[in-house]
Amino acid sequence: MQARIPHILLCICFSVSFNIHAQIDQNPLPSTPDSLQKKDIIQNDNLKIESKGIITVPRNPIVNDSVRTDTVNNAALTDIVKKEASGYQRMSKVENKMYLYDEAKIQYGDIELTAGRIILNNNNDNVFAAGIKDSTGYTQRPVFKQGSNVVEPDSIFFNYKTKKALIYNSRTQDGELNIIAEASKRVNDSVYYMRNAKFTTSEDVDNPEYYFLARKIKFVPDSKVVTGLVNMYIADVPTPLGLPYGFFPLADKQSSGFIIPSFGDNRNRGFFLQNGGYYFAISDYVDLKVLGDIYTNGSYGLRFDSNYAFRYKFNGRVSLRYEKLFIEERGFPNFSEQQIFNFRWNHNQDQKANPSSRFSASVNLGSSQFFRQSVNQTNTGNFLNNSFNSSISYSKTFEGEPGMNLNISATHSQNTNTEQINMTLPTLQFSINRIYPFEPKFRAKKGAIENINLQYNLRGENRIQTTDSLFLKPQMFDDLNAGIQHSIPITTNFKVFDHFSVSTNLNYQETWVFETFEPFFDEESQTIARDTISGFDSYRTYNVSASVGTTVYGMFNFGDDKKIKAIRHVMRPTVSYSINPGFDQYFEEINIPGVGTTPDRTRQVSRFDGTLFGAPNPNFASSMSFGLTNDFEAKVRKKDTTLTGDEAYKKVKLLSNLGLNASYNFAADSLKLSPISLRGNIPLFDEKVNINIIGALDMYALDSNNRRINTLNINNGGSLFRLTRANVSFGYRLSNEDFTKEEEDEDEEQDEEEDLNNDTFLSGGRPDDLFGSGDPLNDRLNPNGKKDKPKTDDNEFYNYKPPWSLNLQYAMTYNNSARQNEISSHSIMFSGDIELSPRWSIGGSSGFDLVDPGFTFTQLRFSRDLKSWQMSFNWRPIGNQRSWFFFIGIKSGIFRDIKYDKNREPDRRLN
Known part of the structure; x- marks a missing residue:
């Protein structure tokens, strides 16, 4: 049962190791069983047992007026016995016994015993402790302490020389588990016995909704547990669920064990056993759970789940699920079969493990229909999700001047509707931090020259596009697309007229590919076809851009006596200009013959079309972009009229990030103005509701075929x-x-x-x-x-x-x-x-x-x-x-x- 019963019984046995908190029972002390005779511990005693099971002792008329503390030296003892009581103390020389009553206390070495009544028998080194029974009930129950261990039973017999003990009606709690034992016997450090022990996770231990009852238990610490009949009770009604006997080896670590399956019937696959298997406690750092399903029509499923953790280093979880499913039986007309699987891996690295490098993984891949077809996986959020995404990455930071960063990652994206899969295996990114070649050594940077900086970025990628049917098959690598791109951005920024920020940028890119395509016109299919050419090839591009922006503040005051004191309007306009040269030298024209009355036409194609980063832009572009962002805030008086000054008002957002963007291409022969994009956010109810608005406006009209024309609307x-x-x-x-x-x-x-x-x-x-x-x-x-x-x-x-x-x-x-x-x-x-x-x-x-x-x-x-x-x-x-x-x-x-x-x-x- 996945190592649960040994854990339960171990917790039970801890109760007799004095990790016990007792409860008051209506019958605090039942009669002692034959297997737990008091004569094994106490001899020549004149105690009387009342009909209700409470052990009593005759009262002595000699009562002390005040608390008395004394010590007794006995040659048989190895330490001094200290005793005290609030009621009375009586020493019987004939019996050689000491009687303590009312808040009695005895200390012997690291042992401390307090109770309503204590009897110390010097003849056999026995101690009996019990509470006081009066009109108010049973009070001052014994409390036995030895070091950090505490036991609070109804009554206790203890031999402070042999360390043997009898405990009645004890209770303990270990985690979620509560244990109540009718009688417990400690023979020595190696053997413990218990009788009629109940264990439950119910919070109400006096009236538990359910419990498991073990009639007899023998416990050998760090070795084994042997039990008699154990069965389950629900509302004190016995059930047939149980075990006739049990033998369980004990260990102080997690242990392996079987996992009991659930059973049932399925209308399409027959009877089944689900989620049965075995739990492997491999080590303190990793475990493995193997589960399986089996159906009478032949369907089956396997699941492997493993958790691993290394403190201050990393932790994670790996899960693999595979199912082979059949509908109906073979030979029936509607028989069908399918194999589906899903693999998940989540790995997290502790931030303190290595500050300069980091490895992480979040993988979710498999059959697109897994969550929709799986019999034993019906998680709602999973089967409604239309995509799987995975990422595995390693990043490394190199200290020094200039600093460098390395990132290697593999990604996976899968559409569960179209069953299309895109993967990068792997992507390599390397960058050198910004370098300021004209930076002064002894003061802050000023002006355009001193703020000039440059970087170096490299990106290399292997990209695979495939489908579910070819996934993890050799054919998925047939269309592998690889390439490397280098980029060197050079930028600078400076102020103009103290209020305008200007930024300029020159970006140089060089692209390497290892496979290109030679285009030609195929007369048979009357289309442009391509031949694959293996070998290294490259192209280079560059562009220049500049932007200027500022921030404008506007304030509308309504007065201190108004509910709305003021409204502030913040505008952030930006204007940018960019030039993208046309790189038509990488293109060639292919003549496409006309058919019938259709004239011949030409088409520009490039050998880099279809490569990883695509072909460069053959058209020259000179464009200007406009952007404007607005934020509106109000100062509103609070409801508390006792506040004054600034404390009496609070800021409320009226409109957030309300903006528009557009661009104008000077080099285009028509349709120079792009559609104007709009965005905005309206916060309501103290920003608990944020209404997001996105839109697009076009100034150009449409023709009769609903195509944009170079005419304003x-x-x-x-x-x-x-x-x-x-x-x-x-x-x-x-x-x-x-x-x-x-x-x-x-x-x-x-x-x-x-x-x-x-x-x-x-x-x-x-x-x-x-x-x-x-x-x-x-x-x-x-x-x-x-x-x-x-x-x-x-x-x-x-x-x-x-x-x-x-x-x-x-x-x-x-x-x-x-x-x-x-x-x-x-x-x-x-x-x-x-x-x-x-x-x-x-x-x-x-x-x-x-x-x-x-x-x-x-x-x-x-x-x-x-x-x-x-x-x-x-x-x-x-x-x-x-x-x-x-x-x-x-x-x-x-x-x-x-x-x-x-x-x-x-x-x-x-x-």
Whole structure:
């Protein structure tokens, strides 16, 4: 059971090592079992046992008026015994016993015993301790301390010479586990016995929802645990779930073990066993979990998961999943089969490991249909995601003058709809930091000459474009495209008229390729074909640009007695000019013969077309660009009227990053003005809602074929601008915490960090539940993917304020570039959760498409907190993913295999 039972029993046995906190039982001291006879420890005692099991001692009329402290030296003892009591102390010379009553205390070496009553027998070195039973109940229970170990039973027999002990009704807690033992016996340092030991993860140990009962236990430290019958009780009702006996070797480290599978039936594949396997505790730094699924129709799946960590160095996780799936049985007309796999690797390097170099990896690749077809992977965020992305990179910084940087990376991008894959294996980037050749040595740089700087950048890349069907096959390397590009940017900046910043740039590029293409006209196909030419080739380009910008501030004051004191407007205009020479020397003209009445025509092509970085631009360009960014802020009076001065006002953003950009190409023969792009952000409700606006305006008109012509739209009977594209989007999250005065920022930051580590986000999905949350099949410990928050209010059902949250996302896209005048996409998505009571919660995720009316992916979630147990039901009522999932199980990770789940999988059709 994945090394859980040895851990549980080890925790139980720790209780007899005096890591115990006792509880008050209605019957504090049961009769002693035959196997745990008191005569093994105590002899010649005149104690009496009452009918209710409380050991009593006759009171002595001699009572001391004050606390008395004394010491006793005994030749049989190796240390001084110190004793004291608030009630009385009586020494019986005939019995050779010491009686202590009321707040009694004995100290012997590192042993300290306090209780309501203590009897010290000097004949056999035995000590008996118990509480005081009176009209108020059972008080002053014994507390036994030895070093850092503490035990608080109902009563205890202890021999301070042999160190043997009998303990009744003890309780201990180790992590999530609570253990209650009816009787425990310590024979020596090597052997311990327990009787009727209960262990549970329930917080209410007096009335646990469930527990496991072990009748007899023998524990040998650092060696083994032997148990008798162990079975599970639910609400004190025994169940058949258990073991007749057990023998478990013990180790103080994690250990390997079997993982029990779940069973069920699938309408397409028959009966199955899922998630069964073995856990390998390889070392303190790495582990491995191997799981498998098997179905009666022949389908099967394998999963390998490994976590590794090296403190202050690195940590990571590797996961490989493979499934071979069949629909129906062989020979049936609708039989189909498919092989799918997924590989994930996340590696993080500690920042303190090496400040000058860093290695990181985030890999998610495999079959495009894995998350949609996998039987045992139904994570909502994963199968709604349309792309896989991976990146592995190593970076190195070389200290010195000038500093240098090296980065080697491999990337992967995969579209799960088109099944197209783009990879770089690898990409090498090398750069030399900025060098200021004219920088003065003893003062700051001034002017254009002293600010001249240059860099060197190198980029080399191997690019592969392939498909799912050719992935990891030799054919995927047939179209490998490689190239190296060098660039040397030379820049300088200076001030003009104290308010304008001027920057100039000269950029030189040299491109190397190892394969070019010779174009020719193929008369058979009447198209331009290419022959591949292997060998080194290169071309060189350059361009020059300059820009000038400034910042303009405007203030509109309304007066101190106004609610809005002032509005500030900040403008950042920029103007830039660039020259890009035409490099037509790398092009040649190919004559394309006309057909029929169609005349011959020529076309410019280059041998660098189709190479990694493409061919240079053959057309000369001389263009000027314009840009303007605006920000509007207001000073608004706060609601608190007692504040004065600047404290009485707060800054509120009205418009943020409202800007436009356009360019004008002087060298073009027509259509010189580019469309004007617009952008802006409107913050609302204290910036909790940010409305993002993107648009494009075109000044040119369209002809009858909806193509741009060199005529202004206003001269063609239209308006000054044509709105060709627009997009509006915003998101808003609202919860009950927004209406409370106290904000728990630390908890929110912790929740966000946990969300970024969930399985959905690491697989490329969203960290929130906007597209639905994971289901119990993928999150055994917590079906809703949320950590339980401790409830501190004992009266949690009274004056209960249900926590709730609502997440909204809205997006609309408008297209009119060719007179479509249509809204191409228009949708709203929402998700929410509410706790109807401290134990009941419901939630849902859905959306609505306003273009093609209908609901998008919809999920309803129901959860019931059963204290130590968790029950949940997830339902997808509509769409291609119609399914439901039911789960009930113990929350604790120790007993995660004690669960029941049932699901109806979505309809699937294999390719």
